[in-house]
Amino acid sequence: MEVMFHSSSFLLPSIPADEASSTKYAIVVLNQKLPRFTPLLWEHAKLRLCADGGANRIYDELPLFFPHEDALLIRNRYKPDVIKGDMDSIRPDVLHFYLSLGTKVIDESHDQDTTDLDKCILYIRDSALKQESCRLQILATGALGGRFDHEAGNLNVLYRYPDTRIILLSDDCLIQLLPKTHRHEIQIQPSLQGPHCGLIPIGTPSAKTTTTGLQWDLTDTEMRFGGLVSTSNMVKGEKITVESDSDLLWTISIKKQDSTTP
Amino acid sequence: MEVMSHSSSFLLPADEASAKRYALIVLNQNLPRFTPLLWEHAKLRLCADGGANRIYDELPLFFPREDALLIRNRYKPDVIKGDMDSIRPDVLHFYLSLGTKVIDESHDQDTTDLDKCILFIRDSPLNQESSKLQILATGALGGRFDHEAGNLNVLYRYPDTKITLLSDDCLIQLLPKIHRHEIHIQPSLLGPHCGLIPIGAPSAKTTTTGLQWDLTDTEMRFGGLVSTSNLVKGEKITVESDSDLLWTISIKKQDPNKTLRSG
Numbered sequence: 001m002e003v004m005f006h007s008s009s010f011l012l013p014s015i016p017a018d019e020a021s022s023t024k025y026a027i028v029v030l031n032q033k034l035p036r037f038t039p040l041l042w043e044h045a046k047l048r049l050c051a052d053g054g055a056n057r058i059y060d061e062l063p064l065f066f067p068h069e070d071a072l073l074i075r076n077r078y079k080p081d082v083i084k085g086d087m088d089s090i091r092p093d094v095l096h097f098y099l100s101l102g103t104k105v106i107d108e109s110h111d112q113d114t115t116d117l118d119k120c121i122l123y124i125r126d127s128a129l130k131q132e133s134c135r136l137q138i139l140a141t142g143a144l145g146g147r148f149d150h151e152a153g154n155l156n157v158l159y160r161y162p163d164t165r166i167i168l169l170s171d172d173c174l175i176q177l178l179p180k181t182h183r184h185e186i187q188i189q190p191s192l193q194g195p196h197c198g199l200i201p202i203g204t205p206s207a208k209t210t211t212t213g214l215q216w217d218l219t220d221t222e223m224r225f226g227g228l229v230s231t232s233n234m235v236k237g238e239k240i241t242v243e244s245d246s247d248l249l250w251t252i253s254i255k256k257q258d259s260t261t262p
Numbered sequence: 263m264e265v266m267s268h269s270s271s272f273l274l275p276a277d278e279a280s281a282k283r284y285a286l287i288v289l290n291q292n293l294p295r296f297t298p299l300l301w302e303h304a305k306l307r308l309c310a311d312g313g314a315n316r317i318y319d320e321l322p323l324f325f326p327r328e329d330a331l332l333i334r335n336r337y338k339p340d341v342i343k344g345d346m347d348s349i350r351p352d353v354l355h356f357y358l359s360l361g362t363k364v365i366d367e368s369h370d371q372d373t374t375d376l377d378k379c380i381l382f383i384r385d386s387p388l389n390q391e392s393s394k395l396q397i398l399a400t401g402a403l404g405g406r407f408d409h410e411a412g413n414l415n416v417l418y419r420y421p422d423t424k425i426t427l428l429s430d431d432c433l434i435q436l437l438p439k440i441h442r443h444e445i446h447i448q449p450s451l452l453g454p455h456c457g458l459i460p461i462g463a464p465s466a467k468t469t470t471t472g473l474q475w476d477l478t479d480t481e482m483r484f485g486g487l488v489s490t491s492n493l494v495k496g497e498k499i500t501v502e503s504d505s506d507l508l509w510t511i512s513i514k515k516q517d518p519n520k521t522l523r524s525g
């Protein structure tokens with residue numbers, strides 16, 4: 001079984017050289033409060049999208065991360081490449097501001113069958129970024145919190161694009177899909193992440209999951225809703241391995257410190 | 263198949279008819295703006311560890327024209343239970359001096375704070391077989407996702423207990439597969455956004471009435487179709503499924519505390 005490697009270098013001020021040449025990031029900003037490390041993610045990303053009302057968040061909240069700088073300067077600096085979605089949340093003043101800066105606006109209000117996150121993922125996958133011979137990782141903020149049906153729909157996006165690396169990020173944690181088709185090696189930054197973590201069999205039960213590197217490791221352990229789900233676990237070192245018969249969500253807490261200095 | 267009925271009368275003004283059938287658990291996230299209303303409905307009020315900080319800090323903010331100390335005295339939890347690693351010492355001492363029962367479970371690291379509170383309610387003499395308490399829990403969503411998943415799992419692990427998770431934005435309830443479900447909503451307070459989520463296991467067949475996009479023996483699974491961004495069409499929704507589902511509906515952004523006129 002092939003190994004899939006996971007790293008969280010996007011949380012570092014600068015990405016190690018070997019990774020920087022092999023991995024390209026795209027960021028999707030959804031309509032919830034921006035995590036405090038959003039400027040850092042923005043700097044790392046080659047392609048920056050706002051899903052509909054995510055543009056309001058960039059407009060309103062990014063300047064708040066730079067209280068000593070002029071808000072207009074910040075808004076000009078952090079300009080999304082694309083705003084895509086059904087346009088029912090973005091404010092008219094925000095829309096006009098980014099249009100005047102040259103942001104590409106794609107109105108998908110005719111398509112009510114897919115979520116805003118879906119629309120953005122499809123755009124990124126079809127973009128020139130994907131064509132390049134390197135790994136693409138999509139970082140999405142604002143996918144958690146708010147209405148639970150929205151959150152569940154966003155978690156489902158991870159399951160529906162298992163071949164695409166998508167990481168959901170909030171101030172408190174990150175979430176990634178660990179497809180059952182691979183063994184997984186997860187490298188963490190202990191100064192920035194953990195120790196709290198979990199493995200969640202959201203879609204189907206797991207008859208056998210085995211891990212290393214956790215406080216409470218699993219050994220061919222069954223996990224299911226209604227029974228054992230690995231939550232409030234803790235990472236012990238810098239490397240975690242997971243092997244399972246079921247697609248799992250891996251989640252790890254993000255430490256409360258100011259990591260916005262790029 | 264027996265019908266299980268669901269209503270959200272805990273979002274309506276409290277009166278004699280609501281008969282204090284509820285127990286409230288406050289977990290450690292921002293209090294929903296209708297927390298005072300839930301508090302009035304509840305016969306038994308618990309804080310899970312740091313939930314006590316929330317009651318202490320945030321309840322007075324809902325009554326800006328009243329004295330904070332008065333509010334804190336009025337909204338006194340019956341019990342504070344949990345592993346006590348989040349509650350502030352000043353908050354703990356305040357409620358201890360008011361007579362709140364504090365149960366330190368820090369020795370028990372195998373169950374979550376929400377678990378501990380549910381077990382307390384189930385064993386309480388106020389919870390009779392003939393009139394079981396329905397549990398309302400705030401602060402179970404948001405924050406760390408592993409916490410949230412553990413709290414969702416609590417709904418699956420106590421399928422015989424009616425537990426409703428509440429946030430400012432929505433509520434979540436388990437619809438066990440062994441029943442047909444009738445969900446009655448107050449359109450002035452709830453909806454229209456809703457969803458049915460097959461967390462834990464796929465559903466081969468789910469059938470609904472009362473939704474904008476009803477399901478008819480429809481398959482739902484993570485990786486495929488999950489009913490999200492659905493809309494309720496009227497005041498009654500029915501659901502029948504071969505799998506345990508989570509029902510979720512949005513809560514309208516208005517101040518239901520306006521209806522609170524009790525002194």
